[in-house]
Amino acid sequence: MDKIGILGGGAWGTALAAAATQAGRDTLLWAREPDVVAAINQSHENTVFLPGVPLDTGLRATNQLSDLADRDAVLMVAPAQYTRTMAAQLAEHLRADVPLVICSKGIEVSTGELLSTAITEAAPGHPVSVLSGPTFAAEVARGLPCAVTLAVEDEGLGAKLVDALGLPTFRPYLSSDIVGAQIGGAIKNVLAIATGVAAGLGTGENARAAVITRGLAEMVRFGAIYGARRETLMGLSGLGDLILTCSSTQSRNMSLGKAVGEGKSFADIMAERNSVAEGAHTVDIVYQIALEKNLDMPITKAVYRILKEGKNARDVMDDLLARPFTDETQ
Numbered sequence: 001m002d003k004i005g006i007l008g009g010g011a012w013g014t015a016l017a018a019a020a021t022q023a024g025r026d027t028l029l030w031a032r033e034p035d036v037v038a039a040i041n042q043s044h045e046n047t048v049f050l051p052g053v054p055l056d057t058g059l060r061a062t063n064q065l066s067d068l069a070d071r072d073a074v075l076m077v078a079p080a081q082y083t084r085t086m087a088a089q090l091a092e093h094l095r096a097d098v099p100l101v102i103c104s105k106g107i108e109v110s111t112g113e114l115l116s117t118a119i120t121e122a123a124p125g126h127p128v129s130v131l132s133g134p135t136f137a138a139e140v141a142r143g144l145p146c147a148v149t150l151a152v153e154d155e156g157l158g159a160k161l162v163d164a165l166g167l168p169t170f171r172p173y174l175s176s177d178i179v180g181a182q183i184g185g186a187i188k189n190v191l192a193i194a195t196g197v198a199a200g201l202g203t204g205e206n207a208r209a210a211v212i213t214r215g216l217a218e219m220v221r222f223g224a225i226y227g228a229r230r231e232t233l234m235g236l237s238g239l240g241d242l243i244l245t246c247s248s249t250q251s252r253n254m255s256l257g258k259a260v261g262e263g264k265s266f267a268d269i270m271a272e273r274n275s276v277a278e279g280a281h282t283v284d285i286v287y288q289i290a291l292e293k294n295l296d297m298p299i300t301k302a303v304y305r306i307l308k309e310g311k312n313a314r315d316v317m318d319d320l321l322a323r324p325f326t327d328e329t330q
Helices: 010-020 034-043 079-090 114-124 138-143 155-165 178-200 205-226 235-243 252-261 266-272 279-293 298-307 312-320
Strands: 005-007 028-032 061-062 074-075 100-103 127-133 146-151 171-174
Touching: 005 146, 005 155, 010 074, 010 138, 010 155, 034 061, 061 114, 074 079, 079 100, 079 114, 079 235, 079 279, 114 127, 114 178, 127 155, 127 178, 127 235, 138 178, 146 155, 146 178, 146 235, 146 266, 171 205, 178 235, 178 252, 178 279, 178 312, 205 235, 205 279, 205 298, 252 266, 252 298, 279 298, 298 312
Parallel strands: 005 028, 005 074, 028 061, 074 100, 100 127, 146 171
Antiparallel strands: 127 146
16 A cells, blocks of 8 residues: 545645655645645645645645545545545546545434445445544644544455554554444544633533533444444543543634533534534534434533523523432433
């Protein structure tokens, strides 16, 4: 796997492209925005989504999907809600056996399906794997150390992907739990918004720890209905990602929640941003599934009430704290 394609020119796609280039791969990044392509090719920096981070001169960018036709594997980093569409368009140009690696985090709102199912339906025949874990794009792009989960059913393919992408500072740990790796990444975004709201309201560090821990219980509860393994959700793509995303405003989801907690409107915050906070979309479908499956997910419900029903953040937090006392295992 010498030729790696990256589909998506946002901060995370650019960071993964930088890591693949550092690993010695021939790396080509596809971006929709012509100014992103021009900036990467000419000034070796993604001035739109990852400003201030220099990129290897060997990294190339394009806005033509057909240019990815010769890739040995493609990392799918388009926003979660566009993954199905982009997979279908990309498949028209690829060899039938080219692996597609899901690097976005979310659940398809229109269908309630995991991204692995969406890609399998849109691009049948292409092996699907998942790369997820506790990572901030700027740190990965700068070559700072991190560890991620690489979930893949075929051990041989997993070994090839690790060999292609692995670095001393970018450490993939193999798993066969494709479902669990996706659930962790999707739910943690919703929980990060809740943690941000708590921070914006000034509730303190104790409250942050409580949201993270009780949020993990919601993640495990939700994952169980999809067959996610508990140990996966306790690993890098679950608990690890949850801790990181809930601990810094580098997280787009936490920073969104913090702004809401400070009194800004959700609509105004989204209008000011050029990047996606996936949790703001994922909360729609997670909340609906929780209702249908009779799952107790009070933190997710709180985020939904604030973002989608326009409820006052302080009132929702007070309601959350007024819930009846219960056993920790519930």
